[in-house]
Amino acid sequence: MQIPLELRARLHDEYGIVRPLPSPWMRALWIVPLAVITVAAAPVAFDVRADASRLGWMLGWGASLLQVSIGFAIIGASLRESIPGRGWSRGAIALWLTLPIALVILVTLASWESSRILLQRGWWVVAGVCFAGSAASALPVVALASVLTARAYPTRPAITGAMLGAGAGLMADAGWRMFCHFTEPSHVLSAHLGGVVLSTVMGVLLTLTLRSPRT
Amino acid sequence: MAEDPRLRELMREYQQGRFEAVDELYAVLAAALRRYLLSHVRDAAVADDLVQEAFLQIHRARHTYDSSLPLLPWGVGSARHRRRRVRRTKSRRPWATDDVAELQPPVRAEAASYAERLEVREALAQIGAPRRQAIVEHHVLGFSFKEIAAKAGIAESAAKLRSSRGMAQLRELLRSRKAAK
Numbered sequence: 001m002q003i004p005l006e007l008r009a010r011l012h013d014e015y016g017i018v019r020p021l022p023s024p025w026m027r028a029l030w031i032v033p034l035a036v037i038t039v040a041a042a043p044v045a046f047d048v049r050a051d052a053s054r055l056g057w058m059l060g061w062g063a064s065l066l067q068v069s070i071g072f073a074i075i076g077a078s079l080r081e082s083i084p085g086r087g088w089s090r091g092a093i094a095l096w097l098t099l100p101i102a103l104v105i106l107v108t109l110a111s112w113e114s115s116r117i118l119l120q121r122g123w124w125v126v127a128g129v130c131f132a133g134s135a136a137s138a139l140p141v142v143a144l145a146s147v148l149t150a151r152a153y154p155t156r157p158a159i160t161g162a163m164l165g166a167g168a169g170l171m172a173d174a175g176w177r178m179f180c181h182f183t184e185p186s187h188v189l190s191a192h193l194g195g196v197v198l199s200t201v202m203g204v205l206l207t208l209t210l211r212s213p214r215t
Numbered sequence: 216m217a218e219d220p221r222l223r224e225l226m227r228e229y230q231q232g233r234f235e236a237v238d239e240l241y242a243v244l245a246a247a248l249r250r251y252l253l254s255h256v257r258d259a260a261v262a263d264d265l266v267q268e269a270f271l272q273i274h275r276a277r278h279t280y281d282s283s284l285p286l287l288p289w290g291v292g293s294a295r296h297r298r299r300r301v302r303r304t305k306s307r308r309p310w311a312t313d314d315v316a317e318l319q320p321p322v323r324a325e326a327a328s329y330a331e332r333l334e335v336r337e338a339l340a341q342i343g344a345p346r347r348q349a350i351v352e353h354h355v356l357g358f359s360f361k362e363i364a365a366k367a368g369i370a371e372s373a374a375k376l377r378s379s380r381g382m383a384q385l386r387e388l389l390r391s392r393k394a395a396k
Contacts, residue, residue: 001249003241007267011274017232018278083279084272085292153276155296 024079024086027148031075034141038171039068041137042179049181051115059114060178063107067174070103074167075145081160082152096163100170100196107177108188119182127191130180134195135202138165138172142203150210157211158204165203169196219243227282241270247287248294255298265301269294338388346381353378 021027043049052060077096080086088096119126145164154160173192182188222243229236245266252262252269272293280289339347348367352358353374358366364374 001242001245003238003245003270004267007270008237010271011237012234014274015234018230020230020281021279023281083281083289083292084276084296085289087292152279153272155292 021083021152024083025076027079028072028076030148031072031141031145034144035068035072035171038137038141038168039064039175039178042133042175046179049178051117051181051183052178054115055111056114059107059111063110064174064178067100067103067107067170067177070099071167071170071174074099074170075141075164078145078160078163078167079148079152081156081163082149082154084153084155087156087159093159093163097166097200100166101193103170104173104193104196105189108183108185108192111177111183111188112185115181115183117181117183119184119187123187126180126182127187130176130187130191131194131198134169134172134176134192135198137175138168138195138199139202141168141171142199142206146203146206146210149207154207154211157207161204161207162200163203164207165200166196168203169199172196172199222286223282226277226280226286230277230280230282237274244273244286244290245270248290251291251294252298261301265294265297268301269297272297334389334392335385338385338392341388342381342384346377346384349374349377350381350385354382 049055049060074096077088077092081088081093142165145168146161149157149160149164173196176192176195177188180192222240225236225240225243229240248269249262249266252265253259256262256265269290273290276293280286339350342350345367349363352363352366353360360371360374360378363378364371367374
């Protein structure tokens with residue numbers, strides 16, 4: 001088949017040398033410094049949760065480290081999703097998106113079993129602080145990851161955005177949970193998990209905004 | 216299907232600034248993309264259009280191609296995306312047409328009608344009042360010649376004559392206006 005002259009002329013007008021993008025996982029490394037700051041920010045700025053010794057290293061920093069690692073993997077997967085022809089299957093996308101929720105629930109229940117701390121006063125105020133705090137601490141990661149995906153060619157920007165938002169939210173919660181010592185499931189699963197959901201929504205909106213209009 | 220390593224090499228060259236590689240790339244890729252698209256859209260003309268759109272997307276997303284990976288799945292990914300987008304657009308706006316020339320907005324017909332009416336009105340103004348009145352009353356308002364004659368106090372044959380001569384004059388005026396354009 002011969003290229004139509006009109007198409008050839010159009011390609012010629014838009015043509016220029018391009019530098020191939022590094023692999024998605026290499027590009028995900030850009031996230032690492034921000035991820036470290038996101039995890040450390042709340043416990044360093046405020047304090048490490050009061051029941052850290054009761055939880056032990058595994059359920060404390062260990063669980064947070066697991067959350068960050070999985071969050072990083074989800075962001076890497078979203079960067080892969082932003083490349084044409086390398087999108088994930090429906091099942092894989094469902095897995096990537098449910099993984100953060102499942103992990104937060106799992107960590108919440110495990111923490112509740114080890115250290116039961118009820119939120120007896122100011123439920124809504126504390127929930128609001130945790131919800132806004134975890135979403136706000138996810139925002140820089142969401143922004144950077146959205147820019148990284150926009151530099152590729154996301155053909156399903158809403159899915160890409162949801163994935164990177166969920167990953168960033170999970171990272172943010174990993175830090176926030178090291179500050180907030182309330183283990184009451186109703187608090188964690190509404191305020192903290194709500195922050196992850198809000199981060200997911202922010203990811204969708206930002207990726208849809210930043211993508212190329214020609215996509 | 217094993218992919219020709221030459222194809223990856225061509226894409227790498229295309230990324231690095233050898234525009235001429237596009238001809239060979241198109242020759243190989245377009246055929247594969249067309250086969251893929253035909254199996255979905257089952258319309259050769261639509262498939263051909265989609266091949267071009269997909270190739271334009273391949274061009275725009277060329278920086279995302281990793282030459283360590285096969286080219287064809289990457290290209291088919293773009294074609295699949297174009298196909299989905301077109302299908303989505305068609306389902307959301309089934310009346311939409313790709314060809315602008317096919318569009319016939321009602322305003323166009325209205326505008327033409329208004330322009331013609333204006334021309335007739337201007338030509339009528341140049342005709343003498345008795346003839347103009349006969350034309351308007353018979354052809355526009357629908358009076359019979361008998362009624363027109365009774366109103367004007369003239370014979371029916373005179374009313375007919377006024378109308379027919381007026382119409383002849385009107386035709387001549389409109390013809391000369393058209394020629395002047």
